[in-house]
Amino acid sequence: MQARKPLFAIYAIAVLVLYLLFIESPKSVVPDNNSPFKRNLPLSRTDDPVAMSTRIVKVVDSDHDGKKDLDPLLDPLVPPRKASKIERIDWFRRKLPDMEILKSTSKSKRFHSRVFELYNNNNCSAQFFMVWLSPAKSFGPREMLAVDTLFTTNPGACLAILSNSLDSCRGDTILKPLLDRGFNLIAVTFDIPFLVKNTPAEAWLKRLKSGRMDPGSIPLFMNLSDLTRLAVLYKYGGVYLDTDIIFLNDITRLRNAIGAQSIDPKTKTWSRLNNAVMVFDIYHPLMREFLHEYSTTFDGNIWGHNSPYLVSRVITRLGNKPGYNVTILPPNAFYPVNWIKIPKLFKKPATTREAQWVEKTLQDMSKGSYMIHLWNKVTRKIKIEEGSVMYNLISTHCTVCRNITNSHTV
Numbered sequence: 001m002q003a004r005k006p007l008f009a010i011y012a013i014a015v016l017v018l019y020l021l022f023i024e025s026p027k028s029v030v031p032d033n034n035s036p037f038k039r040n041l042p043l044s045r046t047d048d049p050v051a052m053s054t055r056i057v058k059v060v061d062s063d064h065d066g067k068k069d070l071d072p073l074l075d076p077l078v079p080p081r082k083a084s085k086i087e088r089i090d091w092f093r094r095k096l097p098d099m100e101i102l103k104s105t106s107k108s109k110r111f112h113s114r115v116f117e118l119y120n121n122n123n124c125s126a127q128f129f130m131v132w133l134s135p136a137k138s139f140g141p142r143e144m145l146a147v148d149t150l151f152t153t154n155p156g157a158c159l160a161i162l163s164n165s166l167d168s169c170r171g172d173t174i175l176k177p178l179l180d181r182g183f184n185l186i187a188v189t190f191d192i193p194f195l196v197k198n199t200p201a202e203a204w205l206k207r208l209k210s211g212r213m214d215p216g217s218i219p220l221f222m223n224l225s226d227l228t229r230l231a232v233l234y235k236y237g238g239v240y241l242d243t244d245i246i247f248l249n250d251i252t253r254l255r256n257a258i259g260a261q262s263i264d265p266k267t268k269t270w271s272r273l274n275n276a277v278m279v280f281d282i283y284h285p286l287m288r289e290f291l292h293e294y295s296t297t298f299d300g301n302i303w304g305h306n307s308p309y310l311v312s313r314v315i316t317r318l319g320n321k322p323g324y325n326v327t328i329l330p331p332n333a334f335y336p337v338n339w340i341k342i343p344k345l346f347k348k349p350a351t352t353r354e355a356q357w358v359e360k361t362l363q364d365m366s367k368g369s370y371m372i373h374l375w376n377k378v379t380r381k382i383k384i385e386e387g388s389v390m391y392n393l394i395s396t397h398c399t400v401c402r403n404i405t406n407s408h409t410v
Helices: 004-023 049-060 085-098 108-121 141-153 169-179 192-196 201-209 220-236 285-297 308-318 342-346 352-368 389-397
Strands: 127-131 158-162 184-188 238-241 245-247 257-263 270-280 327-329 371-373
Touching: 108 158, 108 184, 108 192, 127 141, 127 220, 141 158, 141 169, 141 245, 141 389, 169 184, 192 201, 192 220, 201 220, 201 285, 220 238, 220 270, 220 285, 245 389, 257 308, 270 308, 270 371, 285 308, 342 389, 352 389
Parallel strands: 127 158, 127 238, 158 184, 257 327
Antiparallel strands: 238 270, 245 371, 257 270
């Protein structure tokens, strides 16, 4: 019996050790179901708050702006959530080497020759530009609809989509239905250093690439899109378009024009301009003013500051100074329905009165609008119901579209 006592003591000690290790261990080291970290994902081994914030963004916020699984090209352009200014600058400095979009590469250096070839070999009635900085797989039915209706209503046009992701084999596959129709279209890797060279924005890019500038809390690719549209219009002239539009009429006769988004009900003058659609001659002085404003007043923390608010600020400041030669088009030209009311256009009429409203809306838009802006954030997931205004607009203004009711929701 005495020989068993040491064995019993050893057993008792072992049980105590196991109890202390597993039962009484701190619960906080195991993430629960409400934790921003998911089970089976290793926790960060650093105490650096910026690195921790970045990790949370990758796990929780991978569906930024409705687009899942951000492409590696864009991932470095999404800042840590709730980081301070100092933390963002430190994060950005460490990410700079990975930001191919800010560099001139062997592929991007072909940008000018490819755009020049498109516009000079096809006898274009007008040259159009779009910018797509998201992954190629995110270029879906809605964006295809924008391109489709562009060529349906402007058959002699040429379009360059400035996109590193679409300038690929996958991009060729996505755009094939449009290319097979013979549309004058290319997706081309663009060169930001080339586009801003000898413009006021060249100094801004230099400051950004120094790593000492706050890139802002807004994903940098949004602000780079604002810069790119200004620079490409300044250096090439033509028409810039967002990808959430439906063309209704030929726009090729417009020159040096920008659209009002809203009108002051008292003064009947514009209260807000928008840069989702711009038409300008090459080297237009107003485009240079826009680039100067971007460079000197850039703020990456305020949505719209470098885009709709920018063009509104500049034109307000310039007033009617001679030499700028710009036309401010009324809202019905590009923005016939504001973002609050646009969901109604997706609903089928349920009564005779609603059917009459649909018919009148279609007639008004066909006569007085060049296009309709779809306000992406509001309508992306709204289904197009048969018989609605949107259903009728699409059916009469597209070539490639098939199943209209599912043609641009995600």
